[in-house]
Structure formats: C-alpha cells, structure tokens
Amino acid sequence: ALDFSTIQSEALRLLSEHPSVLEAIQSKYQYIMVDEYQDTNTVQEIIVMKLAAAHHNICVVGDDDQGLYRFRGATVRNILEFPAKFGAGECKQIYLTTNYRSDARIVELYNAWMAQTDWEGGDGQRFRFDKAVEAQNPTPAPYPTVFRVSGHDHADDWGDEVIAFLRHLRSKGILKDWNQAAFLFRSVKNERVVRLAEELEAAGIPIYAPRSAMYFDRTEVRLMVGALLFLFPQMKRLQVLPNGGRLAIWEDYYDPCLMEFAVELRKPENKLLFDWCRRTAGEHAALASNANHAFAGLLYELLQFPLFSQWLRDVDETDVRDSRAARNLAMFSRLLGKFEYLHHVSVLTPNFLDKNLSDLFNRYLRFLKEGGIEEYEDETAYAPSGCVSFMTIHQSKGLEFPLVLVGSMDAVPRKQYDDLDVLLQERFYHRPPFEPMERTKTFDFWRLFYTAFSRAQNMLVLTCQENVPSGKGQRNVPSRYLSTTYGGLEEWRSLYFEPAEIELASIKPVNLKNEYSFTSHVLVYEGCPQQYRFFKELEFAPVRKNAILFGTLVHQTIEDVHKTVLRGEEGRVTDEQVQVWFRTNYHHLTKRERVYLTPVAQEIALAHVRRYVQRERHNWHRLQDAEVEISLLKDAYILKGQIDLVRGENETVEIIDFKSERKPDLVGDREKLDRYRRQLQIYAHLVEEQLGQTVSRMHLYYTSEESGNPYISFPNNKHAVNDTIAAVDAVVKRIEGKDFSMAARPAKACPECDLRSYCDMNFVARKC
Secondary structure, eight states: OOOHHHHHHHHHHHHHHOHHHHHHHHHHOSOEEESSGGGOBHHHHHHHHHHHTTTOOEEEOOOGGGOOOGGGTBOTHHHHSGGGGSOTTTSOOOOOOEESSSOHHHHHHHHHHHTTSOOBOGGGOBSSOOOOOEESSOSOOSSOOEEEEEEOTTTOOHHHHHHHHHHHHHHTTSOOSGGGEEEEESOSSSHHHHHHHHHHHHTTOOEEOTTSSOGGGSHHHHHHHHHHHHTOTTHHHHTBOTTSOBOHHIIIIIHHHHHHHHHHHTSGGGHHHHHHHHHHHHHHHTOOSOOSOOHHHHHHHHTTSHHHHTTTTTOOTTOHHHHHHHHHHHHHHHHHHHHHHHTTOSSOOTTTHHHHHHIIIIIIHHHHHHHOOOOOOOTTOSSOTTOEEEEEHHHHTTOOEEEEEEOOTTOOOOOOOOHHHHHHHHHTSOSOOOSOGGGHHHHHHHHHHHHHHTTEEEEEEEEEEOBOOOSTTOOOBSOTTTHHHHHTSOBGGGSOOOGGGOOOOOOOOOOOOEEEEIIIIIHHHHHOHHHHIIIIISOOOOSOOHHHHHHHHHHHHHHHHHHHHHTTOGGGOOHHHHHHHHHHHHHHHHHHHTOOOOHHHHHHHHHHHHHHHHHHGGGGGGEEEEEEEEEEEOSSEEEEEEEEEEEOSTTOEEEEEEEOSOOOOTTTTHHHHHHHHHHHHHHHHHIIIIIOOOEEEEEEEETTOSSSOOEEEEEOOGGGHHHHHHHHHHHHHHHHTTOOOOSSOOTTTSTTOTTHHHHHHHOOOOOO
16 A cells, blocks of 8 residues: 555656656656745655756645644745746746735734744744735725634633624624634644533534544434444453453443443334344344344344434535434444444354454544544535634635634644654755754744634634633733733724625636546436435445445456557467466455455455456457546536447447446346447547547447357437536536436335435435
C-alpha cells in the first residue's frame, strides 16, 4: 500500500531518474499554476520546479499568513523564498491585499492581530511578507461587527449566553438561516466544545458537526449497538475478562445501549421486533450449525422494523438533519462490513462465534468508540441549511460565513516539532533552516487565529467561558496570548442590533457537476431506485457484493491481456501469466471491496478469462484500444465510461463491453438488453464525437458462455442517440431530485437483495 507521502517521493524519484518521463510531461504542460502554495512541502516544491524548468511559465498563489499545515511537512518558506529562485527581474510579484469578504472592522482586527508578534529574524530576515490588508469598503458597517459573547467568570453560563445571543439575532430576523453562523475551534472533540454543541441542540438550535466524534452517542447508533448485544445472549459471559474484570466500555457504553434498546423493545408498537429478536437470540444461543448470515446481515434484518425504519422512510436526503440518522446507520453497515472482511467472517459458525463476538465488541467497536469517528459530511454543502456549523479552524480554511464565532480562547502556542523534524532538516532538506524551530509554535499560533478571524464576512465574535484561576490546575480564559484582542471588545449585551441596518450575507451554493457512470449509476437506478438510494445515495454497504467483485475481476484481467497485446507483447499472454494477473487483481480488489470469493468462485472467474483468451487469441490483430475513457458533458452532470475498441470493416471501429453474468434471453430479458443497448449507443456517439472515429457495430461479450456464441451485437443506430441521451437526462434528473419512488418492486432484483426484508415491510408503491 502507498500513502500520500510515498506517492510524492516515488513521483520525484520517477522524474529524477527517468529524464524521458520528465521531458514528456514538460512537453505536455507549457504553463503551470499552483494555488495554496504556502501549504506545499519540500518534495512538492521540487516536483513543481522540475516540471516548470523547461518553460519557466509558473505562477504560484498563496497567503503566507494561512500556512497551517506544518504538521504534514508544509513550509511557508516555499512561497516566501519563491522570488529568490529566479534571476533579477524574472519573477513578478503581485500583492492581492484588497479584502472583498470582511467588514472594515474585522479586517482592522486581524491586521492588529498579526502585528502583535515579531516576524523578524537575524540579519533582517523576515518570516512574513510585508503587507497590510485593506477592506474593499473602508467604511465600517453601521452595526456591531466585532464583539464578544462570553460566559461569566465561575458562572458556567457560556452555553446560556451563546443560546441567548443566537436566539436574539434569530428573533429579530437578522439570522435568517442557522447556517449563516459558524463556530470555529482548535478541536471540535474537546469536552467543553461537545458540551456546548449538546446544549445548543437541546435548546432547539441544530448543529452540524460531523468531525466532533459524536457518532456513537447518536440515538440510532446506540439502539443498533443495543440490538446486536440483545441478539447474542452469550455476550453476558464474553464481557468478563479472564481475570474476572470487565472493560470500562461495558459499564460506560454497552450496558446503557442494551438498556435503551430493551426499553424500546417492551413498547407495544415494537411487538414484531420483540418476537423476532427473542427468536433470533434463541437461535444464536443454541447455534449448532452455520447460520446463513453474519453481523451485517442482522443489521439489514433489523432495518425492516419501525424502530429503525423510522429513520429510513420518507427521508429528505438533501437535508443533513433529516438524513443524519439514515447515514449513520449506513456507516454502521460499513463498519460491520469492514469487520467481517478483516476477520474473514462470511457467516456465523458455532466454532468461531465466541471469538467473533469478543473481537467485535471487546476490540473492534471499542477501539472505534474510544478513538472517535466522524459522521457523514457533504462536501458539496459545507454549511447545510438549518444548521449552525461547528468546525475546526483548519476545516474552515477557504470558507466564509456571515457570522463567525471563534472559540478556543484558552489556547496557547504549542510546540510544533519533534526530533524527527530536526533530523529531516539536518540530513534530508539539503538547505539551511528557515524559521527557527523554537519560534515556529508562535508563528503557527498567530497564523491559525488569523485564518479563523478572516473567515468572517459581516460579524466576528470571540466567545468563551471566562475564567480567572482560583485554584491549582486552572487556567486563564482567555489566555494571555489572546487577552489583548479579546479584552478590547464589547460584550454583546451592551450593543444594539437594529434589524433594519443589518443584512447578513447568505451562504453561497456550491455548484459542482456530479459525475455518473452508466453502469454504476444509471443502470442501477433503472433496475431499482431503492437500491440506488440505499447503496449509492446513503452509502449502505451491500452484503451480497460477490457478483460485483466477480465481474470486476474478470474484466480487469482481460484488460491486462489487452494492454499486453497492444504493446506488441502477445508472447507474454501465457496461461501462467494470466494466472499471475488474475491473482494480483484479486489481491487488490479484495482489499478495496472488502469481500472475498470462495475458491470455487475464483476458479470459475479464472475459467472465464482463460476461455476468452483461448477463443480470441487469433483475433488479437483486431484490438485497437483498451479502457478508452469517454465522457458526456451536460449542463447539469457528467457521464463517464470506459470502453474497448476493435477494428471494424472499412476503417471503422466496433465497441465491446464485457459481461460476466449469464447471457440473457433475447426475448425474456428484452428490457435489460435494451438498457445495455442504450449504454453502448451513448458510448458510440461519444467515440465518434470525441475520437473522430466511425463506429459500425456495438457488442456485448458474455465471458460465461461456454459453447455458444458469446456475442450479442447491435448496429449503431445514430438516429436513436438523442432519445437515449434524453432518457439518461431523465434518470439523472430524478437522482439529483432525490426521487426514488417506484410503481412496483422489480421481481428479478428482489430475491438476492439485502433490502428484501426492509421492502417487504416498508415498500409503498408510488407513481413515478
């Protein structure tokens, strides 16, 4: 496996040791522009300079005052020393010092903040560009823009004050949507920050804090944990350690989860769930032969009952608050799926049940609970409507909010380096030190809070529970590093907020085009919109993934064959080499998909590839290209795909798409074949439009066909392409409109679907 650091070092080695590769890339890119250059590291800078060396057309953009990523090797020296890398007059510097975001008083505050520390080094060296940011509109707004919202010393009323302030703005119509407000902290996992979030939610102010490690405290997750515990009576025995003790998580978390589930189970409306749980728990307690399910399968059975299906029915997936519970349950399915993959659990067995249960609860879930995991986060909506955001200062970088409340006023500069950083500087950076190590904690502290303050558009608020130490172990809040800035601000209750004067900005929508694959998205949706909703939209992890892995394994190994042939190395396509490719692909795919194939299934998949090679060995001369990437760019979305091309008659090409499933009946499976035909029709259109080649025919190749004709072929009907694209438009429109309604359940898809039990109890037919 490669981590990001290794990928970078390997890329540098490739460019350094293989001049032909470097020259090929240099010839391809005449101009290079790098944004956020203050966040680059030494290896990245060397790579960029190598790529730009041929043309010297390079532009870097960045703000040295927002250099926050020293902990992952970034250094502001790259942008500060950039002009010195070129000869006199070669590098032009343009200072972008006009601030178009913030009110003049906010700009004044963070200019004053940056002036509070010394950026000078020896011999006139500076660790910051000389600059003064100016507001586009130098006239301050006629309403309070910079102030504080504080809990009073020893009163423990921070939450009360924050709630009162937010409600005040809301009641006056100043804060029209909760998402106009964002809290920024050094860490959102801090105990006091989590408590503040809980207090706001209890007061009816929704919080969006996906990185606050609150996942395991959510009601739906606690109930699912409690349900799994209930289903295995032997856990009462397995929670006791060999020394007679119990892990703390049982008393702190598992026991309360089990109790909460038991309380729900006794309610009359949960009678069906009670009967099912009692019956299933009895089966597990007396398990004498292999079950037909594992832990993830039990989750899908539990979802059918109202206690859990309440979070899945009629959910608005566009509303983070409304869909949070559903997405948390989906994440739990992924956690169980990963556990089963890591521990090779396909079904529950009598011989290994105790070990599997102990591993799941005493180790796996315990480690996740103690370490904390993040909830769902929608990258296309950084500030969901209806929620106040809680985020780290690092997370807020590049974002802006009308009202920003900066916490962590107790913060102090922290040492940012260790012995490894010293070693890297001395032996591997190949240049003298830049910022003095002992001063980096101060520089980074000032840059961190500059970034926080500069996120605010209309109002900047410093907020904390004030504290004057009265005993050992207590700290000043705010700390002495922030007290000058904080102390100069007025308390919000002494200010007047006139609604007629205040117009907070709205959160800007993030307009990104979504990418879709015909096979992975369009065909899945057309086959069953509910499957699409659960497995694509909500991201539940399917238990029955073997067929997908089987097909991908066959296809990738065939592509290895094709690429070898296209390189003119047909002689390498031996049975032994095919097996090597097959095993390598299987190794990587099982890690990615977290699922295994039985040895029998692996042999069948390998037989598909061998059969293809044997049949087509004398037709290698027809291969023209493999895994050709094509895309359809629409105003609202992008449709992407990959195809293989073979030479056709009269200088045309033909498209081939490989299928490892059973070859369909031309009459009984007409609907499925029509979907495949439409897929190929779009691909043919794109090949002609983007590659300038004429497509004469389109083929489906069924590798499962042992003795008959593996092909199903279609002519390229160019007149039908507009109707086909219009059909895809309609599907994408429904997907993006979160319309997963169905007039009837698809009979062929249901028997092997993980959602079968859920739909048996919850499916409602709706006209599409």
